[in-house]
Amino acid sequence: MKNIIHCEFQPQPGAIERILRVTRVRGFAIETMNAAIQNQLMKLEMTVTGERCFTNLCHQLEKLHEVQHASHITTVRSHPVRKLA
Amino acid sequence: MNGAEAILNAFEQHHIDTVFGYPGGCIMPLYDALVSRNVKHILCRHEQGCALAADGYARASGRIGVCIATSGPGATNLITGVANAYMDSIPLLVITGQVPSALIGTDAFQETDILGMTLGIVKHSYLVTDANEIPQIVAEAITLATSGRPGPVWIDLPKDVLLSEIINTEAVEESHQPASTAAQTSTATTAVDMILQAKKPLLYTGGGVHLDNAVTELQQLIQLTAIPHVCTLKGIGNAGKNTACDLGMLGMHGSRAANLAVEECDLLIAIGARFDDRATGKVSTFAPAAKIIHIDCDAAEIGKLKNVELSIRSSLKSFLAQIYDDLQSHSATLQASTAEWKAHCQALKRTHGFAMSANTVDDCGPIAGPAFVNMLSSLAPADTIVSCDVGQHQMWVAQYFSFATPQQHLSSGGLGTMGFGLPAAIGAQLAAPDKPVVNISGDGSIMMNIQEMATIKRYGLPIKIIVLDNQHLGMVRQQQELFYEKNYSEVDLSDNPEFTDLAKAFGMKALKVTHANQMRRGIETLFAYSGAMLLHVCIDQTENVWPIVKPGASNKEMIEGASA
Numbered sequence: 001m002k003n004i005i006h007c008e009f010q011p012q013p014g015a016i017e018r019i020l021r022v023t024r025v026r027g028f029a030i031e032t033m034n035a036a037i038q039n040q041l042m043k044l045e046m047t048v049t050g051e052r053c054f055t056n057l058c059h060q061l062e063k064l065h066e067v068q069h070a071s072h073i074t075t076v077r078s079h080p081v082r083k084l085a
Numbered sequence: 086m087n088g089a090e091a092i093l094n095a096f097e098q099h100h101i102d103t104v105f106g107y108p109g110g111c112i113m114p115l116y117d118a119l120v121s122r123n124v125k126h127i128l129c130r131h132e133q134g135c136a137l138a139a140d141g142y143a144r145a146s147g148r149i150g151v152c153i154a155t156s157g158p159g160a161t162n163l164i165t166g167v168a169n170a171y172m173d174s175i176p177l178l179v180i181t182g183q184v185p186s187a188l189i190g191t192d193a194f195q196e197t198d199i200l201g202m203t204l205g206i207v208k209h210s211y212l213v214t215d216a217n218e219i220p221q222i223v224a225e226a227i228t229l230a231t232s233g234r235p236g237p238v239w240i241d242l243p244k245d246v247l248l249s250e251i252i253n254t255e256a257v258e259e260s261h262q263p264a265s266t267a268a269q270t271s272t273a274t275t276a277v278d279m280i281l282q283a284k285k286p287l288l289y290t291g292g293g294v295h296l297d298n299a300v301t302e303l304q305q306l307i308q309l310t311a312i313p314h315v316c317t318l319k320g321i322g323n324a325g326k327n328t329a330c331d332l333g334m335l336g337m338h339g340s341r342a343a344n345l346a347v348e349e350c351d352l353l354i355a356i357g358a359r360f361d362d363r364a365t366g367k368v369s370t371f372a373p374a375a376k377i378i379h380i381d382c383d384a385a386e387i388g389k390l391k392n393v394e395l396s397i398r399s400s401l402k403s404f405l406a407q408i409y410d411d412l413q414s415h416s417a418t419l420q421a422s423t424a425e426w427k428a429h430c431q432a433l434k435r436t437h438g439f440a441m442s443a444n445t446v447d448d449c450g451p452i453a454g455p456a457f458v459n460m461l462s463s464l465a466p467a468d469t470i471v472s473c474d475v476g477q478h479q480m481w482v483a484q485y486f487s488f489a490t491p492q493q494h495l496s497s498g499g500l501g502t503m504g505f506g507l508p509a510a511i512g513a514q515l516a517a518p519d520k521p522v523v524n525i526s527g528d529g530s531i532m533m534n535i536q537e538m539a540t541i542k543r544y545g546l547p548i549k550i551i552v553l554d555n556q557h558l559g560m561v562r563q564q565q566e567l568f569y570e571k572n573y574s575e576v577d578l579s580d581n582p583e584f585t586d587l588a589k590a591f592g593m594k595a596l597k598v599t600h601a602n603q604m605r606r607g608i609e610t611l612f613a614y615s616g617a618m619l620l621h622v623c624i625d626q627t628e629n630v631w632p633i634v635k636p637g638a639s640n641k642e643m644i645e646g647a648s649a
Contacts, residue, residue: 013212014200021204059385065209065229 002031003054003072004047007061011042015066019044022060027052041068047075088216088247089114092180093122095223098257101151101178103127103142103515105135109155110195112182114247127515127544130536132159134508136166137534140175141509144495145470146516147298149176149231156182157195160241161202165502168206170237172499173319174296176230177237178223179207185245186214199241208236216249220257232263234383235296265297265400266382268407272397276354276378277411279395281419283352283376285426286312289335291364292319292498293357293381294401295491302405303356307331310412310419312354313430315343317364319498320357322488330427332434336364337634338480341437344632344640346430347372355379357401360390361499366640380404439484448602451625454481454553457604458525461551462486464608469493469521470513474506474530477559480630482525504533507550511537514546521549521612528554528578538591541617549611550593550619552584555626563629567644568636588619597621 005023009015016035023030028050035044050057054072061070086094092115096104103125108116119126129135132154139150150170154163160181170177184193200212209229211222219242226238268276280286294303304325307314314324315335324331335343347353353375358364365371368390377393379386380401387396397404412419434440441459458481465471471486472495473479479496488494495513497505510524531552541548562576585595594614598607598621611620632643 014204014210017201018204025205053388056385056389063208063234063383063385 001051001054002047002049002075004045004075005054005058005061005070005072007044007046007070008041008068009044009064010066010068011037012066015042015064016044018064019061019067022064023048023057026057026060028057086251087114087118088213088219088242088249088251089118091216091219091251092223092242092247093118093124095220096124096151097122099224099227101149104151104153105129105138105142105512106153107132107135107155107159109159109182111156111184111244112153112159112180112242112247113155114244115153115180115182115242127511127540129508129511130539131534132162133166133504134511134534134537134540136163136177136179137169137502137505137508138512138537138540139177140166140170140505141472141495141512142516143170143175143177143512144509145492145513147492148516149178149227150512151178151180153180154182155195156184156199157197159195160199161197164203164206165500167203167237167239169497169500169502169505171206171208173292173497174235175237176235178226178230179237179239181239181241182247183212183241183243186243187245189243200239203239206237207239210239210241212241213243213246216246216251217253219246219251224257234293265403266398267403268380268397268399272395273404273407273411275395276397277408277415279352279376279378280310280312280354280408280412281415281422284422285350286352286354286423287346287350287375288312288314288354288356289316289347289358290314290320290323290356291317291358292491294320294323297357297382297401299357299402299405300490302402302409306405306409306412309409309416311427312423313346313427315339315346317358317361317498318483318496320491321483321494322491326487326489330430332430333439334483336366336640337636338484338630338632339364339640340439340484341632341643341645342430342433344643345433345437348374348641350375353377355393356405357381359386365390366634366638366642370639370641441485448600450601452598452601452604452622454478454555454624454628455485456601457553457622457624458482458485460604461525461608464605464612465523466521466612469523470495470517472506472509472513472522472524473497474524474526474533475501475503476527476530477555477563477628477630478525478527478530478553480560481553484630503530506530507534507537508540510548510550511540511546514548515544523549523551525551525553527559528552528556528581528584529558531584532581535587538588538593542592545616547616549617550588551611551622552619553622553624554581554584555624555628556581557626559628560630563633566629567633584619584621594618595621597623599623
């Protein structure tokens with residue numbers, strides 16, 4: 001399953017590391033990532049893949065002190081890779 | 086006032102009067118300022134001992150534990166203790182020195198990126214860059230560590246920051262604890278409806294109950310409803326002592342009664358428990374016939390491992406009080422509709438519980454671990470605090486020692502840290518100087534932080550140490566016997582030092598017992614002596630912990646008293 005995670009957080013030292021670490025440890029792989037500061041908040045959008053619950057990942061991210069909000073949108077369901085003849 | 090003095094001022098402001106630490110290069114400004122202060126500093130003999138003692142202090146007192154170390158190896162030595170606290174949601178404030186700001190990132194002497202190394206074992210961490218921020222950061226760190234789901238918070242302080250003069254010395258307002266979340270009335274009503282509709286309800290409680298100070302509310306609910314109860318390792322004591330409907334610990338080494346009740350129940354009410362693999366076994370087969378209500382203060386725990394019918398993110402204390410009120414008028418209905426189930430659970434407890442009959446001890450034979458712990462439980466003063474290490478002895482304590490409250494049972498649940506028990510006992514004794522504190526250890530675990538016997542001597546702590554010695558890493562040996570075709574690998578500890586001599590070298594009284602008929606005298610002598618004492622208990626080397634569920638198997642596949 002592939003999802004887009006939106007995450008808003010205080011751009012404190014180590015905040016991005018914490019977010020990436022939680023995402024990895026909770027069983028997800030990051031495919032793309034984009035982040036920029038807007039109105040003193042860092043807004044991060046990342047495409048992640050994984051088989052576990054994305055809502056739970058957002059709950060885990062929201063436990064981080066800097067993170068104010070995390071949400072996800074499902075984009076693509078994974079399909080078995082088809083081998084070419 | 087410099088940064089170091091600001092830290093100590095913050096301690097005083099937040100009523101922190103006991104800290105566990107070990108000095109070194111970059112933290113020296115703090116130790117320089119400490120000399121003139123009233124903070125009681127406990128010098129442990131290893132930084133891991135500091136962190137674990139602070140953990141034990143927090144568990145026994147219900148207050149935040151504080152540990153201090155220098156940069157580099159001092160900080161890295163704290164890591165196991167901090168991870169231990171993180172896994173069991175224990176509030177810790179961790180203070181470390183760091184190399185001067187200008188040297189960070191230069192591979193300076195005793196430099197480690199401790200903030201980076203510890204991201205996964207803290208609720209939050211700070212690398213302080215401006216001494217003026219110290220009062221605010223300490224206040225925020227304490228609030229974070231103690232609120233919601235508690236945990237460790239780490240503050241890393243470069244030496245120059247500790248030495249910097251603070252310009253802004255205005256007192257910082259106390260950080261307010263965030264309001265705890267209460268369950269919505271509608272979800273509580275739904276929970277009550279589900280309980281009233283159930284024929285076989287079962288309470289499954291964990292460490293969260295004690296952490297949320299909700300033990301009284303849980304015990305009142307149990308008293309009102311008599312719903313059968315099972316608990317996790319950290320939930321032992323939740324139901325109180327000798328509670329009829331308490332079936333004890335579930336899971337890998339849980340009672341057969343508890344695991345069978347989970348197997349058969351039609352409603353599982355999980356309160357402050359996190360469906361840990363040691364509790365659930367193969368989670369897909371856990372509570373197969375049950376609807377599940379899961380109540381926790383941490384939203385990320387709900388649905389993490391097991392789908393539930395009703396999830397309630399709430400303070401446990403307020404939720405339990407709420408459903409107690411709601412169930413009061415339905416008490417008679419509930420008693421009638423669940424009578425058959427309760428009788429069945431009582432029968433399960435009689436036939437498959439952990440109770441040990443008096444005549445199971447062969448006076449002339451070797452000492453069996455369970456029999457010893459059972460006798461210890463009956464002879465220990467009622468307010469005894471027990472700290473365990475990790476292994477077979479830990480499970481025997483969980484199975485055969487009866488606790489009135491979870492605060493009396495200090496055990497490393499999540500991380501399973503061998504070496505936890507001795508420093509945790511030190512922390513507990515300092516938190517509760519008037520209570521008997523017993524460290525029950527094994528011959529493997531005790532050697533992991535044996536240096537802390539020197540701390541016991543230094544501060545004259547009357548801690549009782551019991552070493553259950555089977556000359557092996559017993560739990561590993563047991564699993565090699567059962568699951569690795571008796572291919573024993575690196576589990577022999579028969580070359581351990583003589584523990585009574587070791588204790589005497591640390592100025593401690595010691596006694597050794599080798600046969601079952603010496604157990605009572607050994608235990609009574611231990612509690613009769615006013616100072617620190619070690620009781621070396623030589624136990625049967627082949628004794629296993631029963632039941633056992635093979636790691637990854639379903640709890641219903643319990644193995645008992647035989648090879649797999």
